[in-house]
Amino acid sequence: MSKSKTIYVCDACGATSPKWLGRCPDCGAWNSLVESLPMAASANTRHTAYAVASHAQDLTAVVSEETPRVSTGLQELDRVLGGGQVAGAAMLLGGDPGIGKSTLLLQAVSHLAQSGPALYVTGEESAGQVAMRARRLDLSSRGIRLLAENNLEQILAQAQTESPAVLVVDSIQTVFSDALQSAPGSVAQVRECAAQLVRYAKRAGVAVWLVGHVTKEGTLAGPRVLEHMVDTVLYFEGEPGNSFRIVRAIKNRFGAVNELGVFSMTDKGLAEVDNPSSLFLSQHAQPVPGSAVLVTQEGTRPLLVEVQALVSPSPLANPRRVAIGLDPNRLSMLLAVLHRHGGVPLFDQDVFINVVGGVRLNEPAADLAVVMALLSSFRNRPLDAERVLFGEVGLAGEVRAVSRAGDRLKEAAKLGFKRAMLPAASRLERSVGGIKVLQVDKLGDALDLAFD
Ligand code: TYD
Ligand code: MG
Numbered sequence: 176m177s178k179s180k181t182i183y184v185c186d187a188c189g190a191t192s193p194k195w196l197g198r199c200p201d202c203g204a205w206n207s208l209v210e211s212l213p214m215a216a217s218a219n220t221r222h223t224a225y226a227v228a229s230h231a232q233d234l235t236a237v238v239s240e241e242t243p244r245v246s247t248g249l250q251e252l253d254r255v256l257g258g259g260q261v262a263g264a265a266m267l268l269g270g271d272p273g274i275g276k277s278t279l280l281l282q283a284v285s286h287l288a289q290s291g292p293a294l295y296v297t298g299e300e301s302a303g304q305v306a307m308r309a310r311r312l313d314l315s316s317r318g319i320r321l322l323a324e325n326n327l328e329q330i331l332a333q334a335q336t337e338s339p340a341v342l343v344v345d346s347i348q349t350v351f352s353d354a355l356q357s358a359p360g361s362v363a364q365v366r367e368c369a370a371q372l373v374r375y376a377k378r379a380g381v382a383v384w385l386v387g388h389v390t391k392e393g394t395l396a397g398p399r400v401l402e403h404m405v406d407t408v409l410y411f412e413g414e415p416g417n418s419f420r421i422v423r424a425i426k427n428r429f430g431a432v433n434e435l436g437v438f439s440m441t442d443k444g445l446a447e448v449d450n451p452s453s454l455f456l457s458q459h460a461q462p463v464p465g466s467a468v469l470v471t472q473e474g475t476r477p478l479l480v481e482v483q484a485l486v487s488p489s490p491l492a493n494p495r496r497v498a499i500g501l502d503p504n505r506l507s508m509l510l511a512v513l514h515r516h517g518g519v520p521l522f523d524q525d526v527f528i529n530v531v532g533g534v535r536l537n538e539p540a541a542d543l544a545v546v547m548a549l550l551s552s553f554r555n556r557p558l559d560a561e562r563v564l565f566g567e568v569g570l571a572g573e574v575r576a577v578s579r580a581g582d583r584l585k586e587a588a589k590l591g592f593k594r595a596m597l598p599a600a601s602r603l604e605r606s607v608g609g610i611k612v613l614q615v616d617k618l619g620d621a622l623d624l625a626f627d
Contacts, residue, residue, distance in 0.1 A: 183208040186362040189400040211363035212355055242429060245340075245382075248286025251437060251447045252279070255409060255422050255474075257430015260287065260341070263380040264429060265373040267347075267401055268422075269387045270411030275420055276386050278444050279411065280343050281309060287382075288318030291340025294333070298325045298349030312444040325359060327352040327368045331375060339381060344372060346386040347401070366400050373404050402426060413440075414533035419454060420445065421534065424474075433537065434474030452586055455480040455532035462560040465552030468592070469544035469565045470583035471536060477579070477586035479563065481531040482541065484548035489525040500530025501545065502537075509546055509568060516572025517622045519550060540577035542568035543596065546618065547625055556626055562594040563587045563610075572618045576600035584610050596621060 183192045185208055190201035192208060199207050244259030253259045256266075260283075270276050277300070284293045297305050302323045309316050320337055324330050327350050334342055344350060350368045351359035358364065369385060376383035387401060389410075402408050406428040413420040422436040437451040448454065456468060456479055465484045470477050482501075489495065498506040506528055513519045528545060530536055543566035551558045565583060567575040577583075580601035587595060588608035597603070599614035606612060615621040 181210050181212070184211040184362060184366065184400070186400070189366075189403075209362050210357065212367060245287060245290055247283035249279075249283055249436075249438075249445075249447060250449070252283060252422060255424045255427075255430075255434045255436040256407065257424075257427055257434075260382050261406075261429050262340070262382055263376055264407060265376040265383045265385070265405040266407040266409065267369075267385045267387055267405045268409050268411060269389050272388050274411050274413055275438075275440055275445055276411050277305075277345055278308070278312070278440075279422070279438070280345065280384055280386065281305065282312065282314060282444055284319055284341060284343055285309065285314035285316065287341050289315070292318055292320065292337065293341045293343070294320045294322060294337050294339035295343045295345070296322045296324055296330050296333075296350075297345050298323075299346055314444075325349050325351060327371060331371065334375060334379070334381070338379070341382045341384070342372075342376075343384040344386065346388055347372075348388055362400070366404075369401050369404055412533060412535065417533055419448070419451075419532055423535075431474050435476060435478070452477070452479050452590055455530075455534050456590075457481055457483075457531050459560070462557035464555050464557050465548055467544040467548040467551065467558055468560075468563050469541055470563050470587050471534075471538060471541060471565070472577075472579050472583060477583045478534070479587060479590055479592075480534050480536065480541075482536075482544045482548045483529045483531060484545070484552045485527040486521060486524045486549060486552040489523055491525070494523060495525040495527070497526070498528045500533070500535050501528050501541070505539075505542070506545070508570070509542060509549070512568055512570060512572060512618065513546055513549060516618050517546070517550070518619075519553060519622070521549065521553065524553070538577070539567035539575075540565045542566065543574060543598075543621060547596075547621070550622060550625055554626075558625065559594060559627075561592055562596060563592050564596045566596075566598040566615070566621075568618055574598045574600075574615050574618060574621060581607060584608060584612070596624070 183195050185199040187204040187207045188202035190199055195208055198205050242261045246253055246259045268276050284295055287293055302321050322333055347365055347369055348360040351364050352367050355363055355367055372383055408426040410423050410425055418440045420438040424432050424434050437448040438445040439448050467482050469480055471480050510521050544564040547564055567577055569575050576598045580597055584595055584607045588610050594611045596613045599616040603612050
């Protein structure tokens, strides 16, 4: 009996199994295994093409080459990429449908095409729609070749003849390979097509952009699998109803991660925002309870962000805990610390946290501001509107140092803040750049001084 060649791949972690299982033995996800083609079967022929004989050498003898960068014409995007686009890099741009991924790449490609031919593959929109958008945005279309195609083999063949310097595939979920039976967008297809395109990028030295839609759970379809295949993973974020958009590097082999690029969506496409510090503060005429301002450090840039909290008595047996822009687990932890070390019991309260402007706070330095916003809402007393807060709160109720406290304060001073509360361990002067510094090392002290 001939053996079936199919294997099963976990769409959460990418682990493979020869037979279907209800639960992934690697990551424990339920019902996540999907049918796929074995990668190993043809691996030998696939990889020999660029396997060169290697030998060890002294690290001192290695000549390091600066990777040449090509500007995308958008400085905000260049910075997130680590200084511009690199030839031969495979980049993934993920985001919700309608957030502006196609717009961003069309703008970038229009500039990139001036220094080398560009091939824009559109699987979602027709060539006419893309052309119409380029015209509406007043973009130069010189040097941009357009291909409306979903078939991977066709795309690669066209790329071979066109030999572009940059290839955009919009989106990877619409591309399918003849080698697989499954539908476009399925994990197997996305994985296989992305792998082939990444190989093409490396072999031909072409910068390849893959556009990927994020699913409801916030991951790219099939997605963790894609993240480790490519060199750079960018997420395009923003809130519906708000024109600001943030590009964030989650992974970058050619630059720093967590770097942010800020754009605003206008009727002429995406406009760069070079000084975004004050964007994420809502302007209150009067100080309001539940609002705290922190300085977060995203990549190389400090950013002032407002955290809003609403605490109200809950009619439910299990009060609600909702966090937008903050990890819900972090919120649970802070509520427990607040109860245990601050004596503020919120177990019978509904708790909502919102970070203004669709920013996602990933660093623990936001803890102090979250705790203070919670306290302020619970007590129904506004915090000092001219004070910024930052510091990590530990499980023992201590306020721990955060990186680059001085830079954060300078940014706050620029925007007119007068006072700051921050960890004593930062060891700053009592006054930095005109800001009066209040240093705390325990959560209890911070709470006592909250309304001073
Ligand atoms: P798009 O780039 O098509 O999003 P994606 O590729 O991520 O799905 O952007 C679509 C949205 O952007 C759409 O709702 C309209 C808006 N938009 C503008 O507001 N101004 C513009 O100039 C353009 C091109 C789009
Ligand atoms: Mg699109």
